[in-house]
Structures are given as structure tokens and as C-alpha cells.
Amino acid sequence: MKITDIIALENIANDIRKGIIRAVYHAKSGHPGGSLSCADILAVLYFNIMNIDPKDPESKARDRFVLSKGHCSPAIYATLARRGFFAESDLDTFRKIDSPLQGHPDMNKVPGIDMTTGSLGQGLSVANGMALASKLDRAGCRVYCLMGDGELDEGEVWEACLTASKYNLDNLCVIVDNNNLQIDGTIEEVAGMKHIYDKFHAFGFEVITINGNDVHDILNAFTLAKNIKGRPTVILAKTMKGKGVSFMENQVSWHGKAPNDEEYEQAMKELGGDRHEENRN
């Protein structure tokens, strides 16, 4: 299944957003803000770009995805459920006891999760290891690693950038979900994080800046990245935290809390309720 129609991909992104709200609402906790900001990116990756098969989630030849910002697990769970790796009703069990859908992704519990994550800054190193292994085996896999922009505070990220560049990992594509907010404020206020483009460029990456909430832009960027040889690519995706739910948009307070009943109704209404569900059936 490879969806190329932009409207269809936008509808899928919308479904993913509903899945995120559904999971976090039922869990009564979780991280909606940064999950909503990356929904469009995940829709394009899992419904167009990546070589994956929900019926064969362990296939050696598949492309890999590392959600380095593991707290945005609702986004990947909603994506995998929408893609058919497991039932969408499972989203209601998120964070509950005995659910495979742990607060942060566990590769041994959920089909389609390629790496266990949660402690920020480690995913890019892991993705490098996967990309190196794929090259050793001539397996032809591409490796995608989604990081938060707040996560760039972690020193290990820049250690990993050296490695990606040293080994010319052109089968690696990093995406920075650049929503500009972290828990204590903007990324510049909190840690002095700025000039992200220049930083990656200086490390030897091909850098592509896009509107990370624009499906057309995202699709073009990933397609471009596949053709870049001899160096890794980073897609600097300018996004909006909380995108798609008006009262969550650009609000740092929605980094890590669940909507109440009223807010849930409002959010689902804004996302079009069950409209897309009906369209699909």
C-alpha cells in the first residue's frame, strides 16, 4: 500500500491525530503536544515512504523507524494502528496495566516498533547502528529517526552526528520535529538552542527545511532524501506543537497532559469526529 494522493494522506494524518487524542484521553496521561506536531510526518512515512508490511513486522529487509522522542508514543501507536499493525481499539489500553502500549515504546511488546526508546538523545546512535548494519549486510534498508528539537540539548545527539557523518550514512534520514517548545519554554529560552540548520550542516548532513505539517512538503523532502548519496540527511521540519487541536496549538502546557471529557469532545469535534472512520469503511 502506497498512498500518493495528498488529500488521502492528509486524511490519514487527521486519523492519526484522532488516535493520539483517543489514546491520551483514555490513559488520562501522556504527551499530546509533540505527538500532534509529528502526525503528518508519520502519515507520509508509514503510508508512502517506508518499505514496511504490517503482516511481516519483523522482515529483515524492512525500513526501520526509531522514535527517539519516545514520549510521543501516542503518535507512533496511532500510526501503527491506522496502518494495521494492531487494532485501533488497542489505543484505549495505552499506559494501562498489562497493555503492550507502554508509556514509552517497547520493541518487544508492540509489532512495528523497531526500537525501545524513552530516554532522550539515544535514538540517533541506535539508528546509526542500524544503518551501519544494513550497509554491512547490503540489506538496502533505510533508517528513519525522529527527534524532538528539545532533545537536541542532549550531548549524545551530537556524538551520533559525528558517527553518521564519519560513516557517510546516506541510508539514514533524521527528522527533527522543530515545534520550538520544550517543557520549560522555547528551545532558545531553555537551552540556548538556535541555528539548528547550521549545526547539522556543519556536521556534514544534507539539511532540508520544510513545513513539517504540510504533507506535500514532507513527501517531497523524503523523496529527495532517498536520492542523496554519500552523506546523511536531516529534515528540519518546522511544525506546530499541538497541531490540529486549537486549544493545544503552540501551548507548552499541553506537552504532557490529557484532555478532560469536555476537552476530548472539543478536540474530536475539531478533528472531524468519526467522519474519516466512516469514509474508510
Add this chain to the structure above:
Amino acid sequence: MKKIATRQSYGEALVSLGKENDQVVVLDADLSGATKTNFFAKEFPKRFFNVGIAEQNLMATAAGLSTFGKIPYASTFAVFAAGRAYDQIRTSICYPNLNVKICATHAGITVGEDGATHQMLEDLSLMRTLPNMTVLSTSDDTQTRWAVKEIAKIQGPVYLRLCRLATPVIYDEGEKFEIGKAVQIGEGTDGTVIATGVTVAEAIQAKEELAKEGIQIRVLDMHTIKPIDREAIVKAAKETKKIVTVEDHNIIGGLGSAVCEVLAEEYPTKVTRMGIHDCFGKSGPAEALMKEFGIDQTAIKQQFEKA
């Protein structure tokens, strides 16, 4: 007596393992000349990755390689492996139970002249508390060569503690070992020294000296810290008059603690823990430090001499 540092045995055994198993890859963090992974790097340059002075990156990169069926051996000094990269080992290796072999050299005060910053005295404690982790601390060349190959057969994370100091070769080539099974040396009943790593040779020498005085002890070479050989510990407590543990490690959390945990639960016995008594090390020749910190053969011998 032939002496060889376990890091040297490691480096040589890795090359041999690399020839037998093409899934083995090796990673280092700018210490390949000291950890001896440079032997492997020379033989198999495509399967060797130097990530620079970046231990966190070292561990998580190894984790990624293992998800493709590679068997990564990741090496640096023990203080940087177990200490600096603890969270990467915990979250990216042990929690997902990935098949990464962490082979950490330069453990303990026997590092010598580099001093406290480089003398890792907490690694056994930190590593054995991690679920899914197997922890080994080998005592000589023969045992280390065995361990390097044996741990490739285990599916899951392993921490292998190695040392800088050249120590006597204890075992003949071809000696049989088993992960989780201590090696009993001697049958004496006057006491047992439970030792690991560099202290095993010291314990054996103490045992020989004591025999001259008519005191018969035995030594348990506890090369596996986790899973620890509960049966051997209880047997020693039942059959001998005194239990002493000795390690080049803080007495908190390491071999001594592990032995006490077993005995407290299964066969309450008084235990004397020899090791570094909750302080940092310092610069000096390794042998002088072993004497000063009380983990050499003389100190061990004194534990059993009649007052």
C-alpha cells in the same frame, strides 16, 4: 610464572572469534590501543567502528547494530562504560534485552598510576543491578579467552570486566568453565576465599602460603557475578569454617554484597568482605595499591592466621 593482562587475552581472543563468526562486530571509543580491540580492527577493518570519545554513543550504536543480528562487542575503560554510559546500557541495551557484549577494561585500583578518576570500583554493583544483564569478571588469560567466545553464545546483554594489570595464568589451556559456575580450587575446610578477577591469583597464593602453616583453605573463583553460583556459596559456608570475599571493587554492591545476599537468604553465615572500603582509589603502582587497600595475598592470608 607467566603473566598476562586480561585485556590482552580479550584482544587476542576477539580476533579468533571474528574468524569463526562473521556476525561479530567491534566498537571502541578511541581507546583501541589500550583495550586491545586494535587487533580486531587490523584484521577486520570493515567490522570495526571507532566512534571517538563518545561512550554514550558507543553503547547505543552497538544496540542498533544488534537489532540486525550483529553481535557487537563494545569496549572502553570500565569507568566510562558502566559509569558514563549507564543510562544507554540500561535503556537501550538491557531493557530491550539486546545482544550487546560490553567488554570493559581497566577496572579497579589495579589501573594504577592514572588514579581515582580512572579506577572503576562500582561497575559490578551498577551492572549486576540491571535486569537481563549477565556479569562476568575473569581471573586469567585462559578464562578470559573462554569467556570472550562463550558470551557470543548467550542471547542478551553481557558485561565482561577486564583488567590492565598483568596477572598470573592460573588455568591450563582447555580448562572447562561454565557461566554461573564458580571454580573451586582446593578442598581445605579451614576457610574459603571467594575472589574474582585480579584477586583470584592473590587468593591462590595466600592459600599456598597458609598451607605451609598447616591452615587449609579453598578458593572459589567467582568469574560470574550474575547469575551468581548460589550452590557453590552455600556449599562453602557449610563445609568451611570461615567465608572471606575479596575484590578489586568497592565492598558495597559487588562480589561481597552478592555473596552476603545469598547467605543471608539461604544459610546465614558471618562474612568478611575485603575490597575497597567505600573510598576512591589513588595513583601509584598497582601492586602497591593492592597492598595499601588490603586486597593482596598478605592481607588475605592474615584473615586466616590464628590470632
